Amino acid sequence: MDKNIIKRMQYIEASAIETHLFYTNLIGANKASIESLFAMKKLSFMEISVYGHDLDSFRNITGRGEEQYRRLIDNLAILESLYPLKSPDLNIVIGIRTYRSFQFGKNPNNGLLEKIEILRKAGVKVGLSCQIDNWGGDITQSDIADIEMDLSDGKNLYRKGPCGLPFDSIQITATGKVNACACRDPRGTLMLGDISNSPLADILSSKNEKWMKIISDHESGHFNEVCSSCGFYRSIYDERRVTNDGFMTKQDFFNLI
Structure with a gap:
C-alpha cells in the first residue's frame, strides 16, 4: 500500500494532467x-473493489480477518456521510466480487450490504461479478x-499484434519502478526502468530496448508467460480500445514520444 498516494494525487491535481482515475479496496482509507479525494477537481472516476458479500465470504476470498472487514464497512459509512461533498464530475463505482450463488435481496442482511445499498440509492453504481482474474x-x-x-x-x-497496455497503461510504482503493464504483472517481470536512475522520457522511449522488445515480441506473436495468460489483452490495432483523446495507433504513440 502506498501511504503517500494522496500526496501523489495532489501533485497530479497541480500538474498539467487534465484528469485521473483511482482504484481502491478502501480498507486502508x-x-x-x-x-481529500472528494476535494480533488481532476479526479473523474473511482472504483471500490469489494471482495465478498459478508464476513465469511470476505475471509474466504481475501484471506483477511474481521478487523479489515469492519474497517471496510466503517470507511463505506464515512464515504456515505461525505458523499454530498463530492464533485458532480466524480463517478464512483463499487465492484463486488463474490460467490456465484449470491443475489441481491430486497432487504440487506448485514452491515456491508446495508452501506452498499445506501450508496447505490445515493447514485453510486454497483456491479456484481463471480470471476477472479488469474493475475x-x-x-x-x-x-x-x-x-x-x-x-x-x-x-x-485471440491475439494479434502488440497489446495496447504497454502504450497507454504504464505503471509507475511507489518506489519509482516503471512497469510496462499496470494491470496484470504482479511480479514486475515487465520492468522497463526506474525513475530514480533515468528520466521517464528516456524510459518510455523507442531507444529503450526493454520496451521495444516487448512490443516487437508481441508483433511477431511471441507473448511471454504473463502476457500469454492475461485476460486484459487489447490489440493496439483494435479500434474499440479508445482513450479519452480517441483511438491512437501504434505510430501515433511513437510520434507522441
Missing part, C-alpha cells in the same frame, strides 16, 4: 483521505478450489 498466471484453479467463483484465464484469447 480514513476520513481525512476520503475528504498473469499467479492465481490457478487450485487456489479457488474451495471458493464458489470462476477463474478468468486469458490463455485462449
